[in-house]
Amino acid sequence: EDKVVQSPLSLVVHEGDTVTLNCSYEVTNFRSLLWYKQEKKAPTFLFMLTSSGIEKKSGRLSSILDKKELFSILNITATQTGDSAVYLCAPRASARQLTFGSGTQLTVLP
Amino acid sequence: SQTIHQWPATLVQPVGSPLSLECTVEGTSNPNLYWYRQAAGRGLQLLFYSVGIGQISSEVPQNLSASRPQDRQFILSSKKLLLSDSGFYLCAWSVGSQNDQPQHFGDGTRLSIL
Numbered sequence: 001e002d003k004v005v006q007s008p009l010s011l012v013v014h015e016g017d018t019v020t021l022n023c024s025y026e027v028t029n030f031r032s033l034l035w036y037k038q039e040k041k042a043p044t045f046l047f048m049l050t051s052s053g054i055e056k057k058s059g060r061l062s063s064i065l066d067k068k069e070l071f072s073i074l075n076i077t078a079t080q081t082g083d084s085a086v087y088l089c090a091p092r093a094s095a096r097q098l099t100f101g102s103g104t105q106l107t108v109l110p
Numbered sequence: 111s112q113t114i115h116q117w118p119a120t121l122v123q124p125v126g127s128p129l130s131l132e133c134t135v136e137g138t139s140n141p142n143l144y145w146y147r148q149a150a151g152r153g154l155q156l157l158f159y160s161v162g163i164g165q166i167s168s169e170v171p172q173n174l175s176a177s178r179p180q181d182r183q184f185i186l187s188s189k190k191l192l193l194s195d196s197g198f199y200l201c202a203w204s205v206g207s208q209n210d211q212p213q214h215f216g217d218g219t220r221l222s223i224l
Contacts, residue, residue: 004153031210032210034212034213036215041217041218042200042215042216042217042218043154043200043215044215045212045213045214048210048212050210088153088154090153090154092210095209095210096142096144096159096161096204096209097156097159097169098154098156098213099153100153100154100155101153102151102152102153103153
């Protein structure tokens with residue numbers, strides 16, 4: 001059975017801090033890994049990673065995948081209160097199916 | 111650009127009543143469509159996906175069914191709701207002609223069963 005473990009479960013930081021969110025996975029026929037940000041409603045797509053060692057970057061967010069050790073990290077630098085959300089990782093085991101982790105709840109205090 | 115609409119945003123239903131949640135996508139043709147359920151503090155669980163009109167795949171046995179009567183319309187239904195059907199239901203779409211595309215989510219329906 002496919003397994004996704006995200007850590008920490010929750011994290012409270014102050015504005016300006018840097019955070020690292022972790023995602024480890026065991027997925028048969030791994031194809032790619034996606035990160036999403038979920039505020040109150042719809043998860044919004046952040047990154048899709050397919051190759052090890054290649055960092056994807058968007059503003060203050062960046063992510064990297066290690067297919068040998070079966071994990072990915074999501075970094076957020078200079079955090080802002082608007083970064084407060086649940087961050088979900090989802091490895092893909094088939095062309096259409098994603099397996100979601102339970103998420104990391106990030107709270108950024110002013 | 112593509113948009114996805116889900117309604118209603120919240121719903122309170124008694125046990126044993128029927129359910130119909132609707133999802134429509136605009137700005138794309140022949141999308142892949144998905145229904146997920148998210149329990150409190152949990153990840154998203156895939157319930158159904160569809161690659162075309164009338165084509166539905168079910169991922170978990172349950173009290174719910176899905177239908178795709180039109181290319182960009184996806185409906186989640188139940189004839190008789192159970193307490194365990196409570197949760198946050200999300201519809202999503204991805205580009206249909208290509209594999210391994212990101213899924214994009216609607217705003218969800220929060221369903222409470224009394």
